Amino acid sequence: MTRVPYDVVLMDVQMPDVDGIEATKRIRATTSLRQPRIVAMTANALEEDRDVCLQAGMDDFLRKPVGIRELAAALERVARLVSADSTQRVA
Amino acid sequence: MELLACKARDGNLELAALIDPGVPRRIVGDVTRLRQVLMNLLSNALKFTHEGEVTVRIEAEPCGEGGLHEIRIAVRDTGIGIPAERLGRLFKAFSQVDSSTTRRYGGSGLGLAISKRLVELMGGTMAVESEVGRGSTFSFSFQTRAGTEAAEPELQRILAGKHVLIVDDNETNRFVLTRQASNWGLDPRTVATPAQALTRIEAKEHFDVAILDLCMPEVDGIELARQIRKTRPGRRLPMILLSSVGAEETRGLAEGDAPALFGAILTKPAHPDRLRAALAQLLGGDASVGRERAESKPIDSSLGQRLPMRILLAEDNHINQKVALKMLERMGYIADVAPPTARRRSWP
Numbered sequence: 087m088t089r090v091p092y093d094v095v096l097m098d099v100q101m102p103d104v105d106g107i108e109a110t111k112r113i114r115a116t117t118s119l120r121q122p123r124i125v126a127m128t129a130n131a132l133e134e135d136r137d138v139c140l141q142a143g144m145d146d147f148l149r150k151p152v153g154i155r156e157l158a159a160a161l162e163r164v165a166r167l168v169s170a171d172s173t174q175r176v177a
Numbered sequence: 178m179e180l181l182a183c184k185a186r187d188g189n190l191e192l193a194a195l196i197d198p199g200v201p202r203r204i205v206g207d208v209t210r211l212r213q214v215l216m217n218l219l220s221n222a223l224k225f226t227h228e229g230e231v232t233v234r235i236e237a238e239p240c241g242e243g244g245l246h247e248i249r250i251a252v253r254d255t256g257i258g259i260p261a262e263r264l265g266r267l268f269k270a271f272s273q274v275d276s277s278t279t280r281r282y283g284g285s286g287l288g289l290a291i292s293k294r295l296v297e298l299m300g301g302t303m304a305v306e307s308e309v310g311r312g313s314t315f316s317f318s319f320q321t322r323a324g325t326e327a328a329e330p331e332l333q334r335i336l337a338g339k340h341v342l343i344v345d346d347n348e349t350n351r352f353v354l355t356r357q358a359s360n361w362g363l364d365p366r367t368v369a370t371p372a373q374a375l376t377r378i379e380a381k382e383h384f385d386v387a388i389l390d391l392c393m394p395e396v397d398g399i400e401l402a403r404q405i406r407k408t409r410p411g412r413r414l415p416m417i418l419l420s421s422v423g424a425e426e427t428r429g430l431a432e433g434d435a436p437a438l439f440g441a442i443l444t445k446p447a448h449p450d451r452l453r454a455a456l457a458q459l460l461g462g463d464a465s466v467g468r469e470r471a472e473s474k475p476i477d478s479s480l481g482q483r484l485p486m487r488i489l490l491a492e493d494n495h496i497n498q499k500v501a502l503k504m505l506e507r508m509g510y511i512a513d514v515a516p517p518t519a520r521r522r523s524w525p
Contacts, residue, residue, distance in 0.1 A: 092489040154507065158480060
Protein backbone atom coordinates (compact mmCIF):
# COMPACT_ATOMS: atom_id res chain seq x y z
CA MET A 87 0.00 0.00 0.00
CA THR A 88 2.73 2.42 0.91
CA ARG A 89 5.10 1.51 -1.89
CA VAL A 90 2.70 1.76 -4.79
CA PRO A 91 0.05 4.43 -4.37
CA TYR A 92 -3.09 2.91 -5.80
CA ASP A 93 -5.81 5.14 -7.17
CA VAL A 94 -8.59 2.67 -6.51
CA VAL A 95 -9.07 -0.28 -4.18
CA LEU A 96 -11.85 -2.72 -5.01
CA MET A 97 -12.61 -3.98 -1.54
CA ASP A 98 -14.48 -7.14 -0.69
CA VAL A 99 -16.40 -6.44 2.50
CA GLN A 100 -16.72 -10.02 3.77
CA MET A 101 -13.11 -11.12 4.11
CA PRO A 102 -11.76 -13.34 6.85
CA ASP A 103 -9.10 -11.92 9.23
CA VAL A 104 -9.45 -8.25 8.43
CA ASP A 105 -12.76 -7.45 6.81
CA GLY A 106 -13.21 -4.69 4.27
CA ILE A 107 -14.76 -2.29 6.75
CA GLU A 108 -11.85 -2.69 9.16
CA ALA A 109 -9.30 -2.49 6.34
CA THR A 110 -10.89 0.72 5.10
CA LYS A 111 -10.84 2.27 8.57
CA ARG A 112 -7.16 1.43 8.88
CA ILE A 113 -6.33 2.91 5.49
CA ARG A 114 -8.26 6.07 6.33
CA ALA A 115 -6.51 6.27 9.71
CA THR A 116 -3.07 6.48 8.10
CA THR A 117 -1.62 9.91 7.54
CA SER A 118 -0.71 9.12 3.96
CA LEU A 119 -1.47 12.05 1.69
CA ARG A 120 -2.33 9.80 -1.19
CA GLN A 121 -5.48 8.07 -0.10
CA PRO A 122 -6.95 5.59 -2.56
CA ARG A 123 -10.59 5.73 -3.52
CA ILE A 124 -12.27 2.61 -2.17
CA VAL A 125 -15.14 0.74 -3.79
CA ALA A 126 -16.97 -1.74 -1.56
CA MET A 127 -18.08 -5.06 -3.00
CA THR A 128 -20.60 -6.81 -0.82
CA ALA A 129 -23.23 -9.49 -0.96
CA ASN A 130 -25.26 -7.59 1.63
CA ALA A 131 -27.51 -5.45 -0.46
CA LEU A 132 -29.44 -3.54 2.15
CA GLU A 133 -29.37 0.23 2.52
CA GLU A 134 -27.83 -0.02 5.98
CA ASP A 135 -24.93 -2.12 4.66
CA ARG A 136 -24.27 0.63 2.20
CA ASP A 137 -24.26 3.19 5.00
CA VAL A 138 -21.80 1.14 7.04
CA CYS A 139 -19.44 1.05 4.06
CA LEU A 140 -19.73 4.76 3.37
CA GLN A 141 -19.29 5.63 7.05
CA ALA A 142 -16.14 3.52 7.19
CA GLY A 143 -14.73 5.79 4.51
CA MET A 144 -15.54 3.97 1.31
CA ASP A 145 -16.43 6.01 -1.73
CA ASP A 146 -18.64 3.72 -3.72
CA PHE A 147 -20.57 0.52 -3.36
CA LEU A 148 -21.13 -2.50 -5.58
CA ARG A 149 -23.49 -5.37 -4.93
CA LYS A 150 -22.23 -8.88 -5.44
CA PRO A 151 -22.29 -10.66 -7.74
CA VAL A 152 -20.64 -7.74 -9.49
CA GLY A 153 -21.45 -7.48 -13.18
CA ILE A 154 -19.09 -6.01 -15.74
CA ARG A 155 -21.42 -3.13 -16.59
CA GLU A 156 -21.83 -2.13 -12.94
CA LEU A 157 -18.10 -2.39 -12.42
CA ALA A 158 -17.42 -0.21 -15.46
CA ALA A 159 -19.96 2.36 -14.26
CA ALA A 160 -18.41 2.42 -10.77
CA LEU A 161 -14.93 2.89 -12.24
CA GLU A 162 -16.18 5.80 -14.33
CA ARG A 163 -17.66 7.41 -11.22
CA VAL A 164 -14.54 6.82 -9.16
CA ALA A 165 -12.30 8.07 -11.98
CA ARG A 166 -13.87 11.50 -11.58
CA LEU A 167 -12.95 11.50 -7.89
CA VAL A 168 -9.45 10.28 -8.69
CA SER A 169 -8.88 12.99 -11.25
CA ALA A 170 -10.19 15.59 -8.78
CA ASP A 171 -7.74 14.21 -6.20
CA SER A 172 -4.78 14.62 -8.49
CA THR A 173 -5.76 18.15 -9.50
CA GLN A 174 -5.94 19.09 -5.85
CA ARG A 175 -2.51 17.69 -5.24
CA VAL A 176 -1.03 19.66 -8.07
CA ALA A 177 -2.74 22.85 -6.97
CA MET B 178 -35.17 -14.12 -19.13
CA GLU B 179 -37.12 -11.87 -21.43
CA LEU B 180 -40.34 -13.58 -20.42
CA LEU B 181 -39.74 -12.79 -16.78
CA ALA B 182 -38.32 -9.33 -17.28
CA CYS B 183 -41.84 -7.96 -17.73
CA LYS B 184 -42.94 -9.53 -14.50
CA ALA B 185 -39.99 -7.97 -12.73
CA ARG B 186 -40.81 -4.59 -14.19
CA ASP B 187 -44.27 -4.69 -12.66
CA GLY B 188 -42.78 -4.96 -9.21
CA ASN B 189 -40.04 -2.75 -7.89
CA LEU B 190 -37.35 -5.16 -8.95
CA GLU B 191 -34.16 -5.36 -10.92
CA LEU B 192 -33.55 -8.51 -12.87
CA ALA B 193 -29.97 -8.99 -13.93
CA ALA B 194 -28.10 -11.74 -15.69
CA LEU B 195 -24.37 -12.04 -15.22
CA ILE B 196 -22.67 -14.48 -17.48
CA ASP B 197 -19.00 -14.93 -16.79
CA PRO B 198 -16.62 -14.69 -19.74
CA GLY B 199 -15.60 -18.34 -19.42
CA VAL B 200 -19.08 -19.69 -20.04
CA PRO B 201 -19.32 -21.49 -23.39
CA ARG B 202 -21.78 -19.84 -25.75
CA ARG B 203 -23.35 -23.16 -26.49
CA ILE B 204 -23.61 -26.29 -24.41
CA VAL B 205 -24.83 -29.77 -25.13
CA GLY B 206 -27.80 -30.58 -22.97
CA ASP B 207 -31.51 -30.79 -22.48
CA VAL B 208 -32.56 -27.23 -23.07
CA THR B 209 -36.18 -27.85 -22.05
CA ARG B 210 -35.22 -29.16 -18.63
CA LEU B 211 -32.67 -26.45 -18.09
CA ARG B 212 -35.19 -23.79 -19.03
CA GLN B 213 -37.82 -25.32 -16.76
CA VAL B 214 -35.50 -25.30 -13.75
CA LEU B 215 -34.30 -21.78 -14.42
CA MET B 216 -37.84 -20.49 -14.96
CA ASN B 217 -38.98 -22.11 -11.75
CA LEU B 218 -36.16 -20.63 -9.67
CA LEU B 219 -36.60 -17.23 -11.27
CA SER B 220 -40.34 -17.07 -10.80
CA ASN B 221 -39.93 -18.16 -7.18
CA ALA B 222 -37.31 -15.48 -6.64
CA LEU B 223 -39.52 -12.83 -8.20
CA LYS B 224 -42.54 -13.99 -6.24
CA PHE B 225 -40.85 -13.77 -2.86
CA THR B 226 -38.90 -10.59 -3.49
CA HIS B 227 -40.72 -7.31 -3.04
CA GLU B 228 -37.80 -4.97 -3.28
CA GLY B 229 -34.22 -5.13 -4.47
CA GLU B 230 -33.05 -7.44 -7.17
CA VAL B 231 -32.94 -10.89 -8.59
CA THR B 232 -29.67 -11.89 -10.15
CA VAL B 233 -28.81 -14.87 -12.25
CA ARG B 234 -25.14 -15.67 -12.36
CA ILE B 235 -23.72 -18.28 -14.66
CA GLU B 236 -20.18 -19.52 -14.18
CA ALA B 237 -18.28 -22.28 -15.93
CA GLU B 238 -15.08 -24.07 -15.19
CA PRO B 239 -13.42 -26.44 -17.66
CA CYS B 240 -13.17 -29.82 -15.95
CA GLY B 241 -11.95 -32.32 -18.47
CA GLU B 242 -11.14 -33.24 -22.05
CA GLY B 243 -13.39 -32.56 -25.00
CA GLY B 244 -14.83 -29.28 -23.78
CA LEU B 245 -16.28 -30.74 -20.57
CA HIS B 246 -17.38 -27.92 -18.28
CA GLU B 247 -18.86 -27.64 -14.82
CA ILE B 248 -21.65 -25.11 -15.15
CA ARG B 249 -22.92 -23.37 -12.04
CA ILE B 250 -26.09 -21.32 -12.16
CA ALA B 251 -27.10 -19.27 -9.15
CA VAL B 252 -30.32 -17.32 -8.73
CA ARG B 253 -29.96 -14.81 -5.94
CA ASP B 254 -32.71 -12.64 -4.58
CA THR B 255 -33.06 -10.00 -1.90
CA GLY B 256 -36.41 -11.41 -0.86
CA ILE B 257 -38.03 -12.57 2.34
CA GLY B 258 -35.63 -15.46 2.88
CA ILE B 259 -36.28 -18.84 4.43
CA PRO B 260 -35.76 -19.79 8.10
CA ALA B 261 -32.88 -22.23 8.58
CA GLU B 262 -35.07 -24.91 10.13
CA ARG B 263 -37.29 -24.94 7.05
CA LEU B 264 -34.53 -25.29 4.46
CA GLY B 265 -34.50 -29.10 4.68
CA ARG B 266 -38.18 -29.40 3.81
CA LEU B 267 -37.90 -27.04 0.90
CA PHE B 268 -37.31 -29.58 -1.82
CA LYS B 269 -40.02 -31.96 -0.64
CA ALA B 270 -43.15 -32.19 -2.73
CA PHE B 271 -46.19 -30.23 -1.54
CA SER B 272 -44.15 -28.37 1.04
CA GLN B 273 -43.98 -24.65 1.50
CA VAL B 274 -42.31 -22.60 4.18
CA ASP B 275 -45.57 -22.53 6.13
CA SER B 276 -49.25 -22.50 5.42
CA SER B 277 -49.44 -18.71 5.59
CA THR B 278 -47.03 -18.68 2.65
CA THR B 279 -49.57 -20.61 0.62
CA ARG B 280 -52.28 -18.16 1.52
CA ARG B 281 -50.20 -15.14 0.63
CA TYR B 282 -48.20 -16.36 -2.33
CA GLY B 283 -50.14 -19.30 -3.69
CA GLY B 284 -48.43 -22.14 -5.46
CA SER B 285 -48.49 -25.87 -4.98
CA GLY B 286 -45.05 -26.32 -3.48
CA LEU B 287 -44.20 -28.70 -6.29
CA GLY B 288 -41.85 -26.45 -8.26
CA LEU B 289 -38.71 -26.88 -6.21
CA ALA B 290 -39.17 -30.63 -5.82
CA ILE B 291 -39.50 -30.97 -9.57
CA SER B 292 -36.58 -28.64 -10.23
CA LYS B 293 -34.33 -30.61 -7.90
CA ARG B 294 -35.33 -33.86 -9.60
CA LEU B 295 -34.67 -32.38 -13.05
CA VAL B 296 -31.23 -31.20 -12.03
CA GLU B 297 -30.46 -34.65 -10.66
CA LEU B 298 -31.58 -36.15 -13.95
CA MET B 299 -28.98 -33.94 -15.63
CA GLY B 300 -26.45 -35.46 -13.25
CA GLY B 301 -26.20 -32.32 -11.16
CA THR B 302 -26.96 -31.07 -7.68
CA MET B 303 -29.03 -28.24 -6.28
CA ALA B 304 -28.36 -26.20 -3.17
CA VAL B 305 -29.86 -23.31 -1.28
CA GLU B 306 -28.51 -20.69 1.09
CA SER B 307 -30.85 -18.29 2.77
CA GLU B 308 -31.18 -15.75 5.49
CA VAL B 309 -34.51 -14.47 6.70
CA GLY B 310 -35.06 -10.89 5.63
CA ARG B 311 -31.96 -10.84 3.43
CA GLY B 312 -32.78 -13.19 0.64
CA SER B 313 -31.99 -16.57 -0.80
CA THR B 314 -29.61 -18.04 -3.32
CA PHE B 315 -30.65 -21.17 -5.14
CA SER B 316 -27.87 -22.69 -7.15
CA PHE B 317 -27.39 -25.77 -9.19
CA SER B 318 -24.48 -27.18 -11.06
CA PHE B 319 -24.01 -29.88 -13.61
CA GLN B 320 -21.41 -31.05 -16.07
CA THR B 321 -21.80 -30.69 -19.77
CA ARG B 322 -19.84 -30.28 -22.95
CA ALA B 323 -19.37 -27.01 -24.74
CA GLY B 324 -21.22 -27.08 -28.04
CA THR B 325 -19.68 -26.29 -31.36
CA GLU B 326 -19.89 -22.67 -32.36
CA ALA B 327 -22.68 -21.80 -34.74
CA ALA B 328 -23.50 -18.23 -35.59
CA GLU B 329 -26.93 -16.93 -34.67
CA PRO B 330 -29.11 -16.63 -37.73
CA GLU B 331 -29.83 -12.90 -37.35
CA LEU B 332 -26.16 -12.01 -37.00
CA GLN B 333 -25.39 -14.16 -39.98
CA ARG B 334 -28.07 -12.43 -42.00
CA ILE B 335 -26.74 -8.96 -41.17
CA LEU B 336 -23.16 -9.81 -42.02
CA ALA B 337 -23.78 -12.01 -45.06
CA GLY B 338 -21.97 -10.80 -48.16
CA LYS B 339 -21.14 -7.35 -46.79
CA HIS B 340 -17.91 -5.86 -48.06
CA VAL B 341 -15.49 -5.19 -45.25
CA LEU B 342 -12.34 -3.21 -45.88
CA ILE B 343 -9.51 -4.43 -43.65
CA VAL B 344 -6.41 -2.25 -43.33
CA ASP B 345 -3.52 -3.60 -41.30
CA ASP B 346 0.22 -3.47 -41.94
CA ASN B 347 0.81 -6.65 -39.95
CA GLU B 348 0.57 -9.79 -42.03
CA THR B 349 -0.58 -12.06 -39.19
CA ASN B 350 -3.32 -9.64 -38.18
CA ARG B 351 -4.44 -9.39 -41.78
CA PHE B 352 -4.60 -13.15 -42.01
CA VAL B 353 -6.58 -13.53 -38.78
CA LEU B 354 -9.01 -10.71 -39.53
CA THR B 355 -9.59 -11.87 -43.08
CA ARG B 356 -10.27 -15.39 -41.93
CA GLN B 357 -12.61 -14.31 -39.19
CA ALA B 358 -14.48 -12.08 -41.60
CA SER B 359 -14.97 -14.90 -44.13
CA ASN B 360 -16.06 -17.27 -41.37
CA TRP B 361 -18.77 -14.81 -40.42
CA GLY B 362 -20.01 -14.64 -44.00
CA LEU B 363 -18.51 -11.25 -44.76
CA ASP B 364 -16.70 -10.49 -47.99
CA PRO B 365 -13.27 -9.25 -46.83
CA ARG B 366 -11.23 -6.82 -48.95
CA THR B 367 -7.87 -6.71 -47.25
CA VAL B 368 -5.04 -4.25 -47.86
CA ALA B 369 -1.67 -3.71 -46.18
CA THR B 370 -1.32 0.07 -46.39
CA PRO B 371 -3.51 3.14 -45.98
CA ALA B 372 -2.44 4.23 -49.48
CA GLN B 373 -3.90 1.07 -51.01
CA ALA B 374 -7.08 1.58 -49.03
CA LEU B 375 -7.49 5.14 -50.30
CA THR B 376 -6.78 4.08 -53.88
CA ARG B 377 -9.59 1.55 -53.76
CA ILE B 378 -12.00 3.98 -52.14
CA GLU B 379 -11.18 6.66 -54.71
CA ALA B 380 -11.83 4.06 -57.41
CA LYS B 381 -15.40 3.94 -56.03
CA GLU B 382 -15.11 0.36 -54.86
CA HIS B 383 -18.07 -0.46 -52.64
CA PHE B 384 -17.45 -1.04 -48.93
CA ASP B 385 -20.07 -1.48 -46.23
CA VAL B 386 -17.77 -1.23 -43.24
CA ALA B 387 -14.05 -0.81 -42.52
CA ILE B 388 -11.69 -2.18 -39.88
CA LEU B 389 -8.59 -0.01 -39.44
CA ASP B 390 -5.52 -0.79 -37.42
CA LEU B 391 -4.37 2.14 -35.30
CA CYS B 392 -0.61 1.61 -35.33
CA MET B 393 0.66 1.76 -38.88
CA PRO B 394 3.82 3.45 -40.14
CA GLU B 395 3.45 6.83 -41.91
CA VAL B 396 -0.34 7.14 -41.77
CA ASP B 397 -2.04 5.79 -38.66
CA GLY B 398 -5.61 4.51 -38.41
CA ILE B 399 -7.02 7.81 -37.22
CA GLU B 400 -5.40 9.84 -40.00
CA LEU B 401 -6.58 7.25 -42.51
CA ALA B 402 -10.12 7.57 -41.17
CA ARG B 403 -9.98 11.37 -41.60
CA GLN B 404 -8.86 10.94 -45.20
CA ILE B 405 -11.57 8.37 -45.88
CA ARG B 406 -14.17 10.83 -44.54
CA LYS B 407 -12.77 13.52 -46.83
CA THR B 408 -12.78 11.20 -49.83
CA ARG B 409 -16.36 10.05 -49.27
CA PRO B 410 -18.03 13.05 -47.63
CA GLY B 411 -21.53 12.15 -48.73
CA ARG B 412 -21.68 8.46 -47.99
CA ARG B 413 -20.83 7.51 -44.46
CA LEU B 414 -18.64 4.43 -44.17
CA PRO B 415 -18.88 2.98 -40.65
CA MET B 416 -15.41 2.28 -39.28
CA ILE B 417 -13.93 0.24 -36.45
CA LEU B 418 -10.55 1.10 -34.95
CA LEU B 419 -8.31 -1.60 -33.52
CA SER B 420 -5.93 -0.13 -30.98
CA SER B 421 -3.24 -1.70 -28.83
CA VAL B 422 -2.98 -1.42 -25.08
CA GLY B 423 -0.14 0.83 -24.03
CA ALA B 424 0.71 2.04 -27.54
CA GLU B 425 1.92 5.63 -27.78
CA GLU B 426 -0.86 6.53 -30.19
CA THR B 427 -3.52 5.22 -27.83
CA ARG B 428 -2.99 7.94 -25.28
CA GLY B 429 -5.53 10.65 -25.61
CA LEU B 430 -7.57 8.55 -28.01
CA ALA B 431 -10.75 9.65 -26.30
CA GLU B 432 -9.94 13.37 -26.45
CA GLY B 433 -9.28 13.64 -30.17
CA ASP B 434 -11.71 13.16 -33.03
CA ALA B 435 -11.44 9.35 -32.86
CA PRO B 436 -14.76 8.82 -31.04
CA ALA B 437 -16.52 10.82 -33.76
CA LEU B 438 -14.76 9.00 -36.57
CA PHE B 439 -15.25 5.45 -35.36
CA GLY B 440 -18.38 3.50 -34.58
CA ALA B 441 -16.36 1.28 -32.26
CA ILE B 442 -12.87 1.27 -30.81
CA LEU B 443 -11.61 -2.14 -29.74
CA THR B 444 -8.38 -3.10 -28.04
CA LYS B 445 -6.28 -5.75 -29.74
CA PRO B 446 -6.49 -8.63 -29.69
CA ALA B 447 -10.18 -7.96 -30.18
CA HIS B 448 -12.33 -10.79 -28.87
CA PRO B 449 -13.97 -12.34 -31.95
CA ASP B 450 -17.42 -12.07 -30.35
CA ARG B 451 -16.99 -8.39 -29.66
CA LEU B 452 -15.61 -7.64 -33.08
CA ARG B 453 -18.49 -9.48 -34.68
CA ALA B 454 -21.00 -7.71 -32.43
CA ALA B 455 -19.48 -4.35 -33.33
CA LEU B 456 -19.64 -5.18 -37.05
CA ALA B 457 -23.25 -6.27 -36.74
CA GLN B 458 -24.14 -3.15 -34.82
CA LEU B 459 -22.64 -0.87 -37.44
CA LEU B 460 -24.08 -2.84 -40.34
CA GLY B 461 -27.47 -3.46 -38.74
CA GLY B 462 -28.22 0.25 -38.74
CA ASP B 463 -31.61 0.89 -37.20
CA ALA B 464 -32.84 -2.64 -37.84
CA SER B 465 -34.56 -4.22 -34.86
CA VAL B 466 -31.63 -6.53 -34.34
CA GLY B 467 -29.38 -3.53 -34.04
CA ARG B 468 -31.52 -2.22 -31.22
CA GLU B 469 -31.51 -5.54 -29.43
CA ARG B 470 -27.78 -5.66 -29.76
CA ALA B 471 -27.44 -2.23 -28.23
CA GLU B 472 -28.57 -3.75 -24.93
CA SER B 473 -25.57 -6.02 -24.95
CA LYS B 474 -23.28 -3.51 -26.60
CA PRO B 475 -19.63 -4.41 -26.24
CA ILE B 476 -17.89 -3.28 -23.10
CA ASP B 477 -15.68 -0.24 -23.63
CA SER B 478 -12.37 -2.03 -23.90
CA SER B 479 -10.51 1.28 -23.95
CA LEU B 480 -11.81 2.40 -20.55
CA GLY B 481 -8.40 1.69 -19.06
CA GLN B 482 -6.81 4.02 -21.60
CA ARG B 483 -9.46 6.67 -21.31
CA LEU B 484 -9.39 6.68 -17.51
CA PRO B 485 -6.02 5.26 -16.48
CA MET B 486 -5.96 4.23 -12.81
CA ARG B 487 -3.89 1.92 -10.66
CA ILE B 488 -6.27 -0.59 -9.17
CA LEU B 489 -5.79 -2.91 -6.22
CA LEU B 490 -8.20 -5.81 -5.84
CA ALA B 491 -8.78 -6.89 -2.26
CA GLU B 492 -10.87 -10.01 -2.65
CA ASP B 493 -10.16 -13.32 -0.93
CA ASN B 494 -12.46 -15.61 -2.85
CA HIS B 495 -10.44 -17.15 -5.62
CA ILE B 496 -13.25 -17.40 -8.16
CA ASN B 497 -14.51 -13.88 -7.53
CA GLN B 498 -10.94 -12.71 -7.85
CA LYS B 499 -10.52 -14.37 -11.22
CA VAL B 500 -13.85 -13.05 -12.45
CA ALA B 501 -13.05 -9.50 -11.34
CA LEU B 502 -9.61 -9.57 -12.95
CA LYS B 503 -11.11 -10.83 -16.20
CA MET B 504 -13.73 -8.10 -16.21
CA LEU B 505 -11.09 -5.45 -15.50
CA GLU B 506 -8.93 -6.86 -18.26
CA ARG B 507 -11.82 -6.56 -20.69
CA MET B 508 -11.99 -2.87 -19.84
CA GLY B 509 -8.25 -2.48 -20.35
CA TYR B 510 -7.17 -2.50 -16.71
CA ILE B 511 -4.49 -4.70 -15.20
CA ALA B 512 -5.15 -4.74 -11.46
CA ASP B 513 -2.94 -5.98 -8.65
CA VAL B 514 -4.33 -8.48 -6.19
CA ALA B 515 -3.74 -7.88 -2.51
CA PRO B 516 -2.63 -11.17 -0.94
CA PRO B 517 -4.43 -11.66 2.39
CA THR B 518 -1.33 -11.99 4.55
CA ALA B 519 0.49 -9.07 3.01
CA ARG B 520 -2.65 -7.05 3.36
CA ARG B 521 -2.73 -7.70 7.08
CA ARG B 522 0.88 -6.71 7.44
CA SER B 523 0.76 -3.56 5.37
CA TRP B 524 -2.49 -2.28 6.87
CA PRO B 525 -1.45 -2.05 10.50
